[in-house]
Amino acid sequence: MRKGLLLVVAILVVGLALSPCAWAKSKTIKVGINAPITGDIPKVGEGSKYAAEMWLEDIKAAGGLQVGGEKYMVEIIVEDNESKPESAAKAATKLITEDEVLAIVGPQASSQAIPAGEMANNYGTPMISPWSTNPDTTKDRPFVFRGCFLDPFQGPVVANFIKDEFGFKKAAVLYDIASDYPKGLAEVFKEAWENINGPGSVVAFESFTTKDADFSSQLTNIISSGAQFLFTPQYYNEVALIVQQAQELGFKGPIVGSDSWGSAETVKLCGEACYGLFFSTHYAAAGATGATKEFIERYEKKYGYTPDDVGALTWDALRLVQKAIEDTGKLTGNLKNDRVAVKDALAKIKEFDGITGKMTFTPEGDPIKCAVVVRISEKGEFEFYKSACP
Amino acid sequence: MQLFFQHLINALQWGSFYALIALGYSMVYGILMLFNFAHGDIFMVGAYIGFGVATALAALAALSALALPNWVILVLTILIAMYLTSFVGMLVERIGYRPLREAPRASAAITGLMIGIILETGNLAILGAQRIRFPSLIKTQVYDIGGVVVTNKKIMIVVVSLVLMLALNEFIKRTRWGMAMRAMAFDYVVIPLMGVPLNTIASLTFALGSALAAAAGILFAVAYPVLDPYIGITYGWKAFVAAILGGRGSVKGACLAGFLLGFIEIFVGAYLSSSLRDLIAYSIILLILVFRPHGFFGEPHSAKLRL
Structure with a gap:
């Protein structure tokens, strides 16, 4: 037993000595x-x-x-x-x-x-x-x-954009409570929206946990709350499911996202359901100089x-x-x-x-x-729509 | 009231996946007295095979080599994927469980976990980590019936699931193979002495369970078209809970418990708290099991487990 251990240690030591990374640090x-x-x-x-x-x-x-x-x-x-x-x-x-x-x-x-x-x-x-x-x-x-x-900047950017663009009063938020980014941004957005439209203007604040695929109970509640749009700061794999299910349950308002949407996969997974939607992000590839x-x-x-x-x-x-x-x-x-x-x-x-x-x-x-607001075009490209600077 | 019916419809769809997967767990337990922990991953493999078949058929249709309407492609996809996945199930039984039939049950359970991990990581190695979008074969029609919104997909999912469950029930009740399965569930030591081949019945059980899991996988992919190699873990485990709740080895129990699980999850999420959904939902199930430790239709003595 002890011999075996010794052999293993010896092999490891020799291996370490021979490995190039241990010596070539200069x-x-x-x-x-x-x-x-x-x-x-x-x-x-x-x-x-x-x-x-x-x-x-x-x-x-x-x-x-x-x-x-x-x-x-x-x-x-x-x-x-x-x-x-x-x-x-x-x-x-x-x-x-x-x-x-x-x-x-x-x-x-x-x-x-x-x-x-x-x-x-x-x-x-x-x-x-x-x-x-x-x-x-x-x-x-x-x-x-x-x-x-940072999110304390991004949240108000989205809230102001929706207010200016659509003039809505009632917001719904759907986010993953088990993930730091969506949770933080959802809370910042809620605060920013209520600063603009007064307390109680976020009529539905629903959450789920990572890896969930079915959002029907949350979305049904959101629809019945009378929200005019849905803000969902999720990653691309969830965006596809949320957007599709919201539309299948009869949600007619726009669905707005954040910089986590900005992946080529969003459009690939979501397809035509996501055309015409807006999200805030860091840069817009179309029209760059x-x-x-x-x-x-x-x-x-x-x-x-x-x-x-x-x-x-x-x-x-x-x-x-x-x-x-x-x-x-x-x-x-x-x-x-x-x-x-x-x-x-x-x-x-x-x-x-x-x-x-x-x-x-x-x-x-x-x-x-600065942040930019991007629109997903009818060709599935991310189009520059507006920019917002601090 | 409309809201209640809307949640009810959502729950029906959600429960049908659990019910279909739970059947596979339950049948295998009923006959071989082992939990096939790789079953959730067979569900995942079924969904991916369905993706492959659907993509191939859609490509053929696009080349007009085989002009098929989309709903025919979907039906063919379900049937072909069920057929192919049943071989995956039989292979798992042959390689993973048959050599261990006389070994302690814990060994077999661990084998199942390992096969599950092999299936997940194998998928990751072959297809890569990118999510896959399941092709949308049927165009979604949204019907608004007095404030309750239903889509053609939802109706199809629930109907197909119920048809498959009834078909399984009839198969077990009315065919000679079904009779052999029931006999084996009664006693898998004595019945082979009477000339019923244990290995064949074991393969058949795995094949049936896997085919149902494949159907569940494709229906799941129709409703939630983003596939990843780990969908089997989350939903597989929850369906396992349904199998236990229904009573180990009971087909009727697995179906009912699957739907019940769907209902509890959806209604807790809708009326109590969406963030504490699983905590509350599974506490309720724990409570049920405290009062009915053998589930709804399970029997206290393991030797008398029946299909």
């Missing part, structure tokens, strides 16, 4: 991507991975990353968080402790970014979540940043479809990381100190011109940037 910068490659929102993970691949291509074409007169090779390590909170925390820990990355980009969804941010902050590793809009992700965490606007257009065309050519907002935001987040690493001026090779230096450099960035718009940063590490 001239390579490792950046971790914590993304939902499988699980509920795999399209989001795919977009993150593709954007990272394109960024790496650029770095390689430039011969590496220039930091203080020295060229560093860059390696990207993609870790799957299965779009589960606990796996996201695990993936972050693995990237930090085993893969020894300098910084992490991701996770995307708030339910994963909040626990992963906790890990990154505890281990003193800079992390940027490109897509997480829930305030808790960066709150009191000096090492955690984000690349997008400049660097944004360049990015979209390159992505389309390489992967065969228009990048989602997640792809564009991940690109911006990686560029922010790149800028921060370059701004440090010098990497010491001591991972702990370098991570702190990158964090400090990130916190010092005051203004950044990204492909999802110009942004300035608050002391919390949150950007201030």
Whole structure:
């Protein structure tokens, strides 16, 4: 028994000694991507991975990353968080402790970014979540940043848009109570709507739990409440089911969404039922100009479809990381100190011109940037409709 | 009142999935005294096979190689998928359960869980993690009857489910195979001594259960057209609860309990709290089981479980 154990230990030690990653830490910068490659929102993970691949291509074409007169090779390590909170925390820990990355980009969804941010902050590793809009992700965490606007901004944007566009008075909300992003945004929206239309103007505030497929009891209640429209800040797989079931139960009003709708999958899964609906998001691919257009065309050519907002935001987040690493001026090779230096450099960035718009940063590490309202056209494309700036 | 009937109709549709899946659990338990924990995943496989068949048939129809109206495609999809999925069920029995027939029941239960995981992750490996949209074969018609809204899909789902349940009942009651199944449920040690082949009956039971699960899978996909490899877990487990509630081994019980489960879930969600739906719904079921530990139609002595 003991001999067997000894043999196993010996093999492990030899394996560790031979593995190249244990020794080649000097001239390579490792950046971790914590993304939902499988699980509920795999399209989001795919977009993150593709954007990272394109960024790496650029770095390689430039011969590496220039930091203080020295060229560093860059390696990207993609870790799957299965779009589960606990796996996201695990993936972050693995990237930090085993893969020894300098910084992490991701996770995307708030339910994963909040626990992963906790890990990154505890281990003193800079992390940027490109897509997480829930305030808790960066709150009191000096090492955690984000690349997008926050829900306290997005909620009022949607509420104001509906008021201006339709002049409605009675709202219904349907959201997933077990997921941080929809829950947070639903509450923010309710508050914003009641600020405009007075208390009691949200006539139905219904919830469900992740993985539910049948929303008939909630939707029946929503319809009987006399709501004029439905706000549902859900991910694309649920959007398809909610929209279809609402229409089948005879709901006639518009259904409005948030930035989680902004995936190519929304239209693929939902089909014609979603045409003509509105949602708020980070950027509109149709009608983009400049660097944004360049990015979209390159992505389309390489992967065969228009990048989602997640792809564009991940690109911006990686560029922010790149800028921060370059701004440090010098990497010491001591991972702990370098991570702190990158964090400090990130916190010092005051203004950044990204492909999802110009942004300035608050002391919390949150950007201030514009939101857009997008309409799903009769061809199933995301059309720019309106923009709203803080 | 309209609202009540609307919820009732919603519950009828929701309950029919549970009832169809619960039948498979119940039949296998009735005959082989084991819970086939892979059954929920067979439901998922059935839905995916249905997706494959429907897509292939629709493509053929589009090429006008085989000009079929869409409702014929749907009927064919259900029949072909039921047929194909029954082989998946028989394979699971042959590989997973037959070698373990003399082993402790716990081993068989664990095998079932493993087969379930293999089916889920196998699907993930073959088709990838992207959600799949089930083709909408029939155009949705919305009927408003005095304030209660019904669609043609809902009617079809409930009718097809009831027809399948009745057909199963007749099969078990009136055919020689059905008689053999009932005999086996009575005692699977003695009956084979009288010349009834145990292996054949076991295969038949798995085939029937899986075919029903496939039908449930396709009907589910018609109502909720977003498929993912894990649908089997959530609904499979809930249907298992229905099988227990109906009384292990009872066909009638499984059907009734499936519908009851649908009703409880929908009405709790509608009238009490949609966020605490499962908590309240399954507490109610726990309470029922406290007073009727063998379910509605189950019998206290396991040797006397009947179909």
